[in-house]
Structure formats: C-alpha cells, structure tokens
Amino acid sequence: MKFEEMIDEKLIFTKMDFGSAGEVIGFLSDELFKNGYIKETFKQAVIEREKKYPTGLQLGNINVAIPHTDIEHVIKSGVAVCTLSSPIKFHRMDKPREEIPIHIVFLLAVSEPNEYVKFLSKLTSSFGKKETIRALISTDNKKQIKKILKDILKEDGE
Amino acid sequence: MKKLKILVVCGTGIATSTVVSRKLEEKLSERGYEVETRQCKASEVESNLEGIDIIVATTPVPENLGVPVVRTLAFLTGVGEDEAIEEVISKIGGDVQK
Incomplete structure (x- = not known):
C-alpha cells in the first residue's frame, strides 16, 4: 500500500472545535464516507464500540484517541x-472507566489489518515520541501534518 | 521445542491486536523465542484459551482465566516496551523453551 493511499490530505483537519467524542467521531466519519472509505454503518458502529471498548491513549500531556471498528x-x-x-474527553483504552483529555483523534478505517499493520504500527509507535505529537498539534497547516506523518512512516529505513 | 503461544486481546480483535501481535513476534524472536500469536476480541477471550501460554491485552479481560495476563499499551505506543517484554518473559514460566 502506497503512502499516498494512506494519508489523504482531504482527511486532515486542524484545530477544530467539538463538544464531545461522539461529535468528532461523527464529523470524521462523514468525511471518510464522502471520500468513499466507509459504509454508512461505520459511524454508529464506531460510536457503539467506543462506549464498550474506548480508545483514548494516555501518553502524557498530549493524548491521542484511535477510534475504529470492525x-x-x-x-x-x-x-x-x-x-x-x-481537548475533548475520551475514555481510556486500558482503564475504560477513566476519562482523559484528548488532543488528537485518528479515526481508523481498517479493511484488511495485515496489509495496514505496518502503517498502523508506525503511527501508534510515534505516539510515544513527545516531539512528534507536539509538532502535530502545533500546526494548522495540513501539508505540515501530512509531512510529519510521512516522516513517521519513513522511519526505520522502510 | 515448544512454541510460545500468545493470545493478543483488544476491543475488536482487528487493529490494535494486529499491531501488538507483530510487535510481540518481532521483539520475542529477537530474544530467541519461537512465537505464535492468536488475536481475539476482549469478549471472546474465554473461548480462545486452548493451548495459550500467556495473554497480552490492551483492554481489561476477565480475572481468573488460569493463564497469565499482561495488560499493557506498550506494544502499541512504544512507551515502556522493554519493561513490558520483560514482564511477558517473566510470566511465561519455565516450560517454554527458547
């Protein structure tokens, strides 16, 4: 899978305002749907799954959520x-009863996990790197975000 | 030589557990273990326990499964990965040969 197929600039949004996890998931789902990535059932499925198996990742000062579904x-x-x-509150993946403030949401549409796993693995591994995460929230330039994500995928010489 | 069989558990058994599985295979084979992973949803843990040596989960799983459990996000985010690998190895016990 080529990088260009994974990071679509049309699906990058910066410094947005939402009132709840459901709102941001709804917005991003609509954008994925408009661009042909998902079926209509996706949005509700993600929202339901998030209630049961939340995806907030506690990383430090800046936290990330990775909602997704079947x-x-x-x-x-x-x-x-x-x-x-x-930031918007999401529940924690490892401690579902606890809520944490989330600064970046990656709504993942996964159709075939093995094909996508290298990308996902590099993406989530980058969450542990504070400077990368800080860089992502400090810009409102979509091209800059795309470049940061591209650099993440390039790491380890692959 | 016995293979180390790991059940990797997350909410959907798709995205997170795939990342964690590949990472475990990579890290444990670096240490000389032969590893086989199986993935499942948190709600299906009990029906997937056969032959499993250890469970690595990113979400809470039921207690008293009779199999050691390591609950960690380290293989997803990379934070505390070395410590988490040590925990997995320490919980495997002596019957799994390298």
Missing part, C-alpha cells in the same frame, strides 16, 4: 486525522 463497515483502509483546539 472491517465489515469499511470499504478501503484509510485514516481521518483531527487536531483539537481544546
């Missing part, structure tokens, strides 16, 4: 990215 709701793999002007 492959049956997905047409082709992709990701919609949104940085938030003020």
